[in-house]
Amino acid sequence: MGRAKDTTSEGSITAGADFLQLDIGQAPPGGRADWLAARLRAAIADGRVPVGARLPATRVLAGELGVSRGVVTEAYQRLGEDGHVAGRGRAGTVVVATPAAVVGRPPTPRRPPQVFTGRPGVExxxxxxxxxxxxxxxxxxxxxxxFPRAAWLRAERTVLDRLTPAALGYGDPTGTPALRLAVANWLARNRGIRVDPAEVVVVAGVSQALGLLAQVLHAHDVHTVAVEDPGSLGVRQHLANWGLAIPPVPVDDQGLRVDLLAATGAPAVLLTPAHQFPTGVVLDGERRRRLLAWARDGGLVVEDDYDAEHRYDRPPVPALRGMLPDRVCYTGSVSKLLAPALRIGWMLVPPRLHADVVAAKRMADLGNAALPQLVLAELMESGAMExxxxxxxxxxxxxxxxxxxxxxxxxxxxxxxxxxxxxxxxxxxxxxxxxxxxxxxxxxxxxxxxxxxxxxxxxxxxxxxxxxxxxxxxxxxxxxxxxxxxxx
The missing domain is CATH 3.90.1150.10 (Aspartate Aminotransferase, domain 1)
Known part of the structure; x- marks a missing residue:
């Protein structure tokens, strides 16, 4: 059996046990998988095994260590669960992320960051x-x-292979037809919302959706939007930045106190009914009925569906937009599904506001970049996103x-x-x-x-x-x- 070689370049193979001088005799009885995972995790953290390197094949490393292949497989699985390595088929097990450094005790003295001083500002x-x-x-x-890099690359190649020159020009400010169709299908499958793709407006995340909506509301003489309390500081900052008053409405273990909403005098309310931020409660059935009755009487609901796809111990909660589309504005994005850096989201607004929102989007940026939209559409329609x-x-x-x-x-x-x-x-x-x-x-x-x-x-x-x-x-x-x- 040949000696292992050190890995120093991205994509190179780290073969065998010698590259870390692994001595299985140091492992405690019954804890070999834990010991091996810890040694590999430490090697990734300090750079001996860099991001992009391939770990030894389980058969090779097991043979050199003199352990069963299951020990190595379990150690690799634990690194995979932690997000440090990923299986890449024939390419093997590849290091994809560096672990954070261990929090030490006692703490290392450092200059206190100037973050938690006074009331939090916009910065x-x-x-x-x-x-x-x-x-x-x-x-x-x-x-x-x-982040599904391999799936993204496959989708990108598929898009580029069939891309026409015309698709590289200025497009529809509401988004590419492919992504608007994919979003409509995604919302139907995952959120119970039936919507025509023409109603979807692609935006640069929920933050832009709120900014566009604020401009349109001002034009319709709406200058106050009630918000949940507690509720997202970031959302409040965005609304206030656009000159909207944001009176608080208390939240309890059943969600927004709809009975207190009317007392604010606000003609609109923004809330997170599927998974309230930050408490995590769900707006219960009776509160939903009261809220929709309030909306039918002339109120406008802004539904921030920021992470509703991430559910574990309960069935999905239907989106309010699916129940009363004429009175509910809906926002969502891929920031919690894929990555905030993509800056891709979507919004649905009642028909009476749609033209104004599109006009505001046109003047804001002429529309999102087309290529990422097309790649995301391919991910959604191919099943890779699910x-x-x-x-x-x-x-x-x-x-x-x-x-x-x-x-x-x-x-x-x-x-x-x-x-x-x-x-x-x-x-x-x-x-x-x-x-x-x-x-x-x-x-x-x-x-x-x-x-x-x-x-x-x-x-x-x-x-x-x-x-x-x-x-x-x-x-x-x-x-x-x-x-x-x-x-x-």
Whole structure:
């Protein structure tokens, strides 16, 4: 058997056991797979096995280590579940992401990032994204290491093979016909919404959808949009940026308090009925009926369906848009399905607003870039998107469960909310805790989280909004343990 060779270039093969000087005698009895996975994870983290390298074939590595092939297969599976490697068919098992560094104890002293100072301003998310951290539990971020690169490349080749020169010119500001058809089919299959593709407006994410809608509402003499409380700080910032008043409506364990909506005097309301952000509750049946009755009496509902496809322990919740299309504006995107960097979303508006929204989109940017739209349409129509979503659901359940276990083990006084769906958990804490100070200390120790108080206009119980989708289970446990050490 030949000696292994070191891997130094992307795509090269790391063959055999010698490349890491692996000594199976160091593995504890009954824990060989765990030991091997940890050694490989450490080698990926410190660059000895770089992103793009192929791990040894399971048969080869098992033979050199003198273990059963099942030990190596299990270790590779654990790395795959963590998002560090991916099977590429004949290309073997390839390293696709570097693990975050281990959160150390005691914490390494560092200059406190200037993020959690005073009331959060419009720049706070940029500052938080730029702040260094070993483990990032920011909510709303999908597993970016799981982006379906191979499927995207196949779809891109298919699109380019059949692309006509005319398709490279200026197009319809509402989006390419192919993507509008694919979105209409996707919404019918996954959200119970029947819509003509001509009604779909492709936008640069939900943030642009809100900006276009705000402009149109002002033109229709609507200057106030009620919002959930607690509710997304980012959404409130977008609406306020366009000059809309945003009175809060309380949220409880049944969703938006529709009985308090009329008291705001707002002619429109924005909410997340399928998986409320950040509490995770679902707008229950009676509240839905009351909300739709309010809309029939002249109100306008803006439905942000930001992560409704990510559901685990319950059946899908129908979209409000499918029940009352003439009174509901609907927004969605691929930011939580694939990656925020794609900047592709869609919106549906009542017929009376459609022409105005299209005019605003035309003046904003003449329409989204066509090539990514066509590639996304191919993913949606080929079934690749559904396959990717099924894989993500299995992975998310493991990571969610790991976070729940970690909270129970390290934060016994905390209560977990919103576990049945989505990409994050809300964890409420004892009343004596200052969640902003806790988040600041956690960031100083290398763990990035968001305090619940950021997302409320009225006083909220202390809590943290913890994203789990982009973090490996082992890192989740270490991060939650670090949070426990940050408590007074």
């Amino acid at each position: 706070v998310f940029d500052a938080l994204r730029a702040a260094p951290a070993e483990v990032d539990l920011t909510p709303g971020v999908p597993d970016l290491a799981a 396959r990717h979503l099924r894989m993500l659901r299995h992975r998310h359940v493991r990571r969610r469960d790991a976070m729940i276990r970690a909270v129970r083990a390290h934060l016994p006084g905390a209560v977990v909310h919103g576990a049945a769906a989505g990409l994050h958990l809300l964890v409420t804490l004892p009343d004596a805790v200052d969640d902003v100070a806790l988040a600041a200390e956690a960031l100083r120790r290398g763990v990035k989280v968001q305090p619940l108080s950021w997302h409320g206009q009225r006083p909220q119980p202390p809590g943290l909004v913890l994203g789990y989708a982009a973090t490996a289970p082992s890192e989740i446990d270490r991060a939650v343990a670090t949070l426990a050490h940050c408590l007074p």
